[in-house]
Amino acid sequence: ETKSKTAPAAKTEKKNIDYQKVYNDIAEMLDEDPEYDDGSYGPVLFRLAWHCSGTYDKETQTGGSNGATMRFKPEATHSANNGLAIARDLLEKIHQKYPEISYGDLWTLAGVCAVQELGGPTIPWRAGRQDALEASQCTPDGRLPDATKKEDHARDVFHRMGINDREIVALMGGHTLGRCHLDRSGFDGPWQEAPTFFSNEYYKALANRTWIKKNLESGQWQWVDKDNTVVMMLPIELSMYNDKGFKKYYDLYAKDQDVFFKDFAAAFKKLIELGVPFTGDEKVYEFKRTTE
Numbered sequence: 017e018t019k020s021k022t023a024p025a026a027k028t029e030k031k032n033i034d035y036q037k038v039y040n041d042i043a044e045m046l047d048e049d050p051e052y053d054d055g056s057y058g059p060v061l062f063r064l065a066w067h068c069s070g071t072y073d074k075e076t077q078t079g080g081s082n083g084a085t086m087r088f089k090p091e092a093t094h095s096a097n098n099g100l101a102i103a104r105d106l107l108e109k110i111h112q113k114y115p116e117i118s119y120g121d122l123w124t125l126a127g128v129c130a131v132q133e134l135g136g137p138t139i140p141w142r143a144g145r146q147d148a149l150e151a152s153q154c155t156p157d158g159r160l161p162d163a164t165k166k167e168d169h170a171r172d173v174f175h176r177m178g179i180n181d182r183e184i185v186a187l188m189g190g191h192t193l194g195r196c197h198l199d200r201s202g203f204d205g206p207w208q209e210a211p212t213f214f215s216n217e218y219y220k221a222l223a224n225r226t227w228i229k230k231n232l233e234s235g236q237w238q239w240v241d242k243d244n245t246v247v248m249m250l251p252i253e254l255s256m257y258n259d260k261g262f263k264k265y266y267d268l269y270a271k272d273q274d275v276f277f278k279d280f281a282a283a284f285k286k287l288i289e290l291g292v293p294f295t296g297d298e299k300v301y302e303f304k305r306t307t308e
């Protein structure tokens with residue numbers, strides 16, 4: 017697999033981009049349509065940041081957030097990325113206001129903003145991603161995880177990125193936000209009852225709810241809570257929860273939200289920085305929304 021060609025490594029820092037203003041504008045946009053899903057664009061923006069990063073392969077050093085190759089087919093229209101044009105189109109409005117920012121920096125900053133503004137931990141972020149000039153050869157096929165598979169598939173996908181077992185379980189807590197959509201993935205519903213609040217409820221749901229199988233009109237099946245069938249889990253998620261190597265971390269995060277927040281922030285920073293050619297002298301931001 018060949019790396020996509022990126023623009024000359026123009027140092028993004030020298031473009032004097034006011035990243036605080038970009039952050040504030042993204043934060044402002046999150047709840048601009050109260051009718052969208054559960055009232056926030058945060059979850060779909062956060063999913064974009066993960067999907068544009070989760071294609072990384074540490075052996076071939078291909079994929080990842082550098083390049084923002086989801087702007088091009090086949091990635092843009094791949095079924096694993098169904099629904100993410102909503103996020104890319106929302107951020108295109110921000111990019112028109114700040115055309116100097118790379119798409120990879122914009123998409124990952126939006127993921128950080130979504131988590132932080134929805135109550136999650138502070139995630140250190142730095143600029144340095146360059147826009148690819150053309151599509152990458154690495155499509156999501158086999159790179160992003162398949163919800164219908166089992167825990168060994170999850171390990172294959174994340175270990176390929178260089179993400180270890182504890183980091184995998186921490187990152188799965190990202191499902192505390194948002195929901196599945198039948199018309200995007202064929203699955204349906206949220207993982208917890210407050211899907212626009214970042215918390216450790218995802219782990220508590222796995223530990224405390226009683227799960228039964230539900231067949232879906234898409235032809236897929238998923239787990240639903242016996243007592244509240246709105247709340248769901250994907251097939252792979254109960255397989256992961258019951259895996260001996262993963263279970264101790266699920267139990268830890270269900271008991272201690274502070275440890276989850278600390279581990280999630282570190283793991284998500286690692287994920288969105290996979291494969292990015294940082295020089296090492298980029299400024300590291302820890303954003304708080306400001307009103308300038």
Ligand code: HEM
Binds near residue numbers: 066203
């Ligand atoms: C085994 C790994 C994973 C699998 C199989 C998986 C699968 C899925 C599926 C099938 C959906 C539903 C998409 C839709 O119908 O809209 C989804 C949504 C989502 N995923 Fe994952 N995911 C995984 C890991 C992650 C990770 C690591 C994160 C972030 C750190 C993440 C964040 C999200 C978010 C925020 C949503 C909701 C998006 C929305 O509300 O529009 N997922 N995931």
Ligand SMILES: N=NC(=O)c1ccncc1
Binds near residue numbers: 095096160163
């Ligand atoms: N978060 N992961 C996803 O949204 C997803 C991953 C793979 N295939 C479909 C959807």
